[in-house]
Amino acid sequence: MLTSREFRARLELLPDMKLKFVLLSAAVLAGSLSFVSAADVTGKVTLKGVPPPEKEIAPLVADPNCGKLHTDKKPTTRFYVVGKDGGLADVFIYIREGAPKGAAAPAKPAVLDQKGCEYIPYVLGAQTGQKIVVKNSDPVMHNVHPTPIVPGNQEKNRAQMPNGPDLEFSWTNPEVFLRFKCDVHPWMFAYVGLVDNPYFAVTDEKGEFKIANLPPGKYVIEAFHRKAGKVSKEITVGSDSQKADFTLEVK
């Protein structure tokens, strides 16, 4: 049986605990609600028209150090990677208007690698402020030369020895596409779609993409391919997954 002093002491605590309980429950509920209402946007980009044929990268094949890294198949350019049913790869999909601001850049870096004297992947997405790590998995030296053109994004040029330490880059201003090149091997290029929010994707070899956890709202979503051009559309995202297909045309 509690004494009166103990009861008063417990009574004094009770309102705080109650308040805390109420607040905690509200937070959990709010978080659950937001998790439940954010939706994914999926889709496919299809190429209409006949693209020009890809070309063999003759200087790569002829290079005495790089050519021997491709014994099975001759490397070709990767301008239009089109799947069997017309799905176009390497299209950068991003929220051009309406994206919530202020999201912190992810701690996990975006990664570019150099293999067989080619950049892998060819097209990459990243958020402003996010680290872009460049690896050199080749037995030859490269120079990693990003060439941004948006004012405020600084051009850099750094040597990278064979299997050498990773290089890190980051920029603060959105730029689609920010080009990486190697001047030692002038056929090497990669392109980074750099945006100020985490809602972006790059289409796969089937032309398909998915942007996850987009909060409810109205947006303008854009599909941007380096050669085929760009097309955008308005979408309204609710609690359910949204579909957004695009068609790009080669004239």
Add this chain to the structure above:
Amino acid sequence: MPAKSKSSLLHRFAVLTAAATLCLIGIGGLVTSHEAGMAVPDWPTTYGYNMFLFPISQWIGGIFYEHTHRLFASFVGLLTTVLAGWLWFKEPRRWMRWLGGVAFVTVLSQGLLGGLRVVLSKDQIGIFHATFAQLFLLETTAIALFTSRWWRRREAQTGPLLATRGFRSLAIIATIVVFVQLILGATMRHQHAGLAVPDFPLAYGKIFPRMDAAFIQEINQHRLDARDYNPITAFQIAAHMAHRLGALMVLLLVILVWRRARREYGPASALTRGTLGWVGMICLQALLGAATVWSNKAADIATFHVVGGAVGLMTGTLISLAAFRVRTPAGRTVPWENPPREDARFSQPSIATMNCGSSVASPHLALPHLNDDGNAGDARVRASRQVQGKISTV
């Protein structure tokens, strides 16, 4: 060593320096043609090594072109330093000593420009670097000419200039247009957009191509190249067409210069032969330009085109300078095979030929007034002058 041998040695060294400069322009052209300008990210070191100790095993890909360019540039810098020092301490003509100093400062500046282009990653500096290289080539060429026995012998000569004001002006104008054409070419090359117009003599199948946005988008959609050049813009197409028109203008001007020389000095004159060589050189350069387009800007052909432009500029400079040096030797007349039209008012000479440095006796001519500076100046005046012992000296 006799003074004459020493000056001959100096002249030969100056010629070596000019020739090395021309080679350096070719090597620099290879750097841009192979898109290797940034293949070595640091300067003045090379991948952290002292430039002269960089292992040959690492001269791979684009590094080979950029690194050899730097090494050869150092060699030209050394030659220029020796030449400038030689001129400063041994050259009796004060203006020549200063010209050597100017060449030294120019080559230093050029090295600095090249380094800054790399360190600051600025393509625009590359255009200055390319243009400055041509100016430096003109300096070394001029020094080679001014130290030659040919020039020195004529410095002592008095008498009216052989070349008319009209010829001199035309030669200078043609040389300047060649220089402007070179700047335009350098601007095009440093866009890193490859060939803005892929066919010749037409342009996208027409005399003058479309430049609207829809057409340019279509071009860029279909343009695949392993070198993945920057997308073509309307400005680049316009610059390319301006370069083609500039080439036509250069050819016409140089032909005019030759025709004037032939008319004024005869077909056997050294000036006439020199200008005919210039015409041939420009024709070859035009062919190289066409070959650059037909070969889809093959690196070696494009580089030959760069060197051809430099040689065309050198030739024009030499002709222009020579036109201000060659004088009518005392005791000689200046006959014309085909007198200029403006001579119609005066008595016509009989036909004879004349060479720079030697001439053939000619018939007597009437003697009008001379210009205040004693120069012929006006072909009309000279054509009707009797030179024999009656011309006042400058």
